Amino acid sequence: MxxxxxxxxxxxxxxxxxEKVRKDFPILRTKxxxxxxxxxxxAATSQKPQAVIDALVRYYEGENANIHRGVHYLSQLATEExxxxxxxxxxxxxxTEPSEIVFTRxxxxxxxxxxxTYGRANVGAGDEVLITAMEHHxxxxxxxxLCEEKGAKLRVAPINDAGELLLSEFxxxxxxxxxxxxxxxxxxxxxxxxxxxxxxxMAHARGVPVLVDGAQAVPHxxxxxxxLDADFYTFSGHKMYGPTGIGVLYGKMALLEAMPPYQGGGxxxxxxxxxKTTYNKVPHKFEAGTPDMAGVAGLKAAIEYMExxxxxKIAAHEHDLLEYATDAVAGLEGVxxxxxxxxxxxxxxxxxxxxxxxxxxTILDQEGIAVRTGHHCAQPVMDRxxxxxxxxxxxxxxxxxAEVDALVRGIRKVREVFA
Amino acid sequence: MPELRDLYQEVILExxxxxxxxxxxxxxxxxxxxxxxxxxxxxxxxxxxxGDKIREIGxxxxxxxxxxxxxxxxxxxxxxxxxxxAEKIFEQFHELVTGHAHGDPAELGKxxxxxxxxxxxxxxxxxxLAWHTLEAALEGKQEKVSTE
Numbered sequence: 001m002x003x004x005x006x007x008x009x010x011x012x013x014x015x016x017x018x019e020k021v022r023k024d025f026p027i028l029r030t031k032x033x034x035x036x037x038x039x040x041x042x043a044a045t046s047q048k049p050q051a052v053i054d055a056l057v058r059y060y061e062g063e064n065a066n067i068h069r070g071v072h073y074l075s076q077l078a079t080e081e082x083x084x085x086x087x088x089x090x091x092x093x094x095x096t097e098p099s100e101i102v103f104t105r106x107x108x109x110x111x112x113x114x115x116x117t118y119g120r121a122n123v124g125a126g127d128e129v130l131i132t133a134m135e136h137h138x139x140x141x142x143x144x145x146l147c148e149e150k151g152a153k154l155r156v157a158p159i160n161d162a163g164e165l166l167l168s169e170f171x172x173x174x175x176x177x178x179x180x181x182x183x184x185x186x187x188x189x190x191x192x193x194x195x196x197x198x199x200x201x202m203a204h205a206r207g208v209p210v211l212v213d214g215a216q217a218v219p220h221x222x223x224x225x226x227x228l229d230a231d232f233y234t235f236s237g238h239k240m241y242g243p244t245g246i247g248v249l250y251g252k253m254a255l256l257e258a259m260p261p262y263q264g265g266g267x268x269x270x271x272x273x274x275x276k277t278t279y280n281k282v283p284h285k286f287e288a289g290t291p292d293m294a295g296v297a298g299l300k301a302a303i304e305y306m307e308x309x310x311x312x313k314i315a316a317h318e319h320d321l322l323e324y325a326t327d328a329v330a331g332l333e334g335v336x337x338x339x340x341x342x343x344x345x346x347x348x349x350x351x352x353x354x355x356x357x358x359x360x361x362t363i364l365d366q367e368g369i370a371v372r373t374g375h376h377c378a379q380p381v382m383d384r385x386x387x388x389x390x391x392x393x394x395x396x397x398x399x400x401x402a403e404v405d406a407l408v409r410g411i412r413k414v415r416e417v418f419a
Numbered sequence: 420m421p422e423l424r425d426l427y428q429e430v431i432l433e434x435x436x437x438x439x440x441x442x443x444x445x446x447x448x449x450x451x452x453x454x455x456x457x458x459x460x461x462x463x464x465x466x467x468x469x470g471d472k473i474r475e476i477g478x479x480x481x482x483x484x485x486x487x488x489x490x491x492x493x494x495x496x497x498x499x500x501x502x503x504x505a506e507k508i509f510e511q512f513h514e515l516v517t518g519h520a521h522g523d524p525a526e527l528g529k530x531x532x533x534x535x536x537x538x539x540x541x542x543x544x545x546x547x548l549a550w551h552t553l554e555a556a557l558e559g560k561q562e563k564v565s566t567e
Binding site: 355356358366375382389418 | 421423426427432457458459460461481482483484485539541542545
């Protein structure tokens, strides 16, 4: 058969059906103050599909035993499932090999791990760590702790009024003293998608590695760590339909191998005597103690769930919703959007005249609408805009335009109360 | 079901829009700063003490409607009172907003409009921030008060 005659047969993709997706999430049947729950606090944590809940139950009902230890049946089964999940995560973010995937408690622990191992080994007095002005506290404080300990300096690349990184300023701040860059893929408070590829290329041109906080990206866009050329990429299970307490650090193998261990304990060693301990190989070197095996099973189920819908379809649906919501909310009298970057994902942050976000949150809650109000663990972002807080609606695969309409009605109600 | 109007009473909305004693009294001799990191509310309460008596009181800062109205009405209710009297009012107010009032709410006078807060437990901190700050100011403490 000649190549010219080969016609790719593409199955017509099933259209995205949000009502079908909603049925997968038992909690969405909840009534709040007599109204159907409208859950728009997904950037804080997403809800879990039945498949993930089932995976947790299945783990405890049929697989529970400690991994990497026993010769008995259950221990072998648990170990196998655990390492299978590592492969699933590898495929999900397109890491080169499964060993580049380190399980952590979440994004926060993953960033702390890098700051305390790579950071302590490579950042010294007078050196600099570069982050951006839109970081979550979890990508600020671990670096501050490191800088304080080492006498190093934390530098911050500024953002514009739309909430976009000033790329030229970022480049200028990359100097001979810069030892590592920490940057969000997607801002949790503003929704901005950072031009990571360009940022990483700029840093690499100066020999500086980059850690990416991907907590807000992984649930919404397909992530390819090799295409990004990220040195470290971190994310949490609970924001991507998985369980709480489980997260991931991806690191390039050469970097992980050169890094000292993080915590000491079981599983992270090859041999221990009172005189000398030899550490286990990557990734186990960074996984001291019995890990969250049920969490790992749940994370695997969450990835499989997302893949069963299709990351592209999830992204397209959320993009539609965000555009619809942006138009509808921005069109309301007295609304000021915070975070109007050209490239955004999932997040709509706003203010309503001089009504405090906390008051808006209470009134929306009475309508069954869950939004986040506050500084979103990004106080420097609030300071940048000269505001104490915002109202943040953030979307997931199961949200609908009808729910956006409910939000709009809720905001009108706030105006009535405060008229 | 808690009712919004119980929380956002007209008097509360009115005080939040036009807070009373929103000033720094010229002769203030004690002050304290209060902060609720959860929502970013931040107030400074200033008092001019004449011996044991609150001769003048004012506040500055920003916060939600509940916290601002509470600060405003607090200044009205404690002006001219002694330290002990002000603390007694706070105690009663605290019982009211946490749903543990056992006296006659009318004793609190205008402050009784805050009774609806007890239906909204997450908002108790908003209603009590200024009071905690006043307490610190009366103690002559200089450190920041936090409701977290």
